[in-house]
Amino acid sequence: MSEIDTDKLNEIWTNGWKNVDYSKCTTMTQVFEHLRNSYLESSQSVNESEKAELINRLDSFIDRWNVDHQENDPELCERCQSWAYAAQYCEHCIRHFFKKNFGKWTSGNDEIDKIIQDAQLNASCPDMVVEWIPFSDFEEVKHKIKGHRSDIYSATWSKGPFDKFNPETHAVDRFGRTNVILKKLENSDKMDGEWFKVITEFKLHKLSIFATAFYGITKDPMTQEYMIVLKQYDYNLHEYISLKHSKFSWYEKIYRANSVLSKIEGVNASSWVHKNLQPGNVHGNLHPGNVLYEKKTDQFLIADLGLYQHAEDYYESLPFIAPENFGCDE
Numbered sequence: 001m002s003e004i005d006t007d008k009l010n011e012i013w014t015n016g017w018k019n020v021d022y023s024k025c026t027t028m029t030q031v032f033e034h035l036r037n038s039y040l041e042s043s044q045s046v047n048e049s050e051k052a053e054l055i056n057r058l059d060s061f062i063d064r065w066n067v068d069h070q071e072n073d074p075e076l077c078e079r080c081q082s083w084a085y086a087a088q089y090c091e092h093c094i095r096h097f098f099k100k101n102f103g104k105w106t107s108g109n110d111e112i113d114k115i116i117q118d119a120q121l122n123a124s125c126p127d128m129v130v131e132w133i134p135f136s137d138f139e140e141v142k143h144k145i146k147g148h149r150s151d152i153y154s155a156t157w158s159k160g161p162f163d164k165f166n167p168e169t170h171a172v173d174r175f176g177r178t179n180v181i182l183k184k185l186e187n188s189d190k191m192d193g194e195w196f197k198v199i200t201e202f203k204l205h206k207l208s209i210f211a212t213a214f215y216g217i218t219k220d221p222m223t224q225e226y227m228i229v230l231k232q233y234d235y236n237l238h239e240y241i242s243l244k245h246s247k248f249s250w251y252e253k254i255y256r257a258n259s260v261l262s263k264i265e266g267v268n269a270s271s272w273v274h275k276n277l278q279p280g281n282v283h284g285n286l287h288p289g290n291v292l293y294e295k296k297t298d299q300f301l302i303a304d305l306g307l308y309q310h311a312e313d314y315y316e317s318l319p320f321i322a323p324e325n326f327g328c329d330e
């Protein structure tokens, strides 16, 4: 396996999207075809591993899009005899896998268990799943900051999140060791599961491609309070601009600004997101610290969606996750 130059891949990935001529590509199928051709043509500047990574990134994006939007023709899965919209896996086989494992875990709370089970039965791809994670699966748990009604920790998740469907074992394989952020919600052990239902529903919403990811929940064994297990991102918007702005051309700056705005617009397009929010404040607490950047996929995403839905009750004073606590320690 040759080495993968992530910066170079991000540039090729972004250029592919930038060069889409939407007057010619009027459907997403045409956009995807354009991208595939442009990535295959870039083969002179990338090695075999990089080319495979680019195509795999595109195929995963297309599969999730197709399962969520169901605009193309489904294929019959020979194993489960269901019509599947994804090409790299069968979304129904993934749901069967999770269902088979329902008896192997419990959060100890029937309401939370039911929310997780419902989410898993509606999973559209292997790596967008919500799960119950025993606290013993975390190592190197370090307290980072105390907010008004939450505490933020960094940790390493030994098994890591679900990643890819394995066609030989018909199981969803895990990614392996992953650094994560744990956000402990004060007194969440005494609340009903509504807060969890809200953020889980959003994760399954097709517009959640615009939002940062969370993997599931765990429980602080000492206090019994719930902790949301969040993906760790590379920079927030403020840090990203400080680092990069002097290196970008005007075109690049406008392209990046547009990229952030399109995510905000995408989130706003969901009527689900609007519910319970205050006028003029769609996100509830949107600021540069809540717009996060992921180097691997070269994209900006909106953080903390759902947590501010309950502006009138216990989440009113939940602080945003301080930017430095999302960043890598290195």
Ligand SMILES: [Zn+2]
Binding pocket: 077, 078, 079, 080, 081, 082, 084, 090, 091, 092, 093
């Ligand atoms: Zn199937």
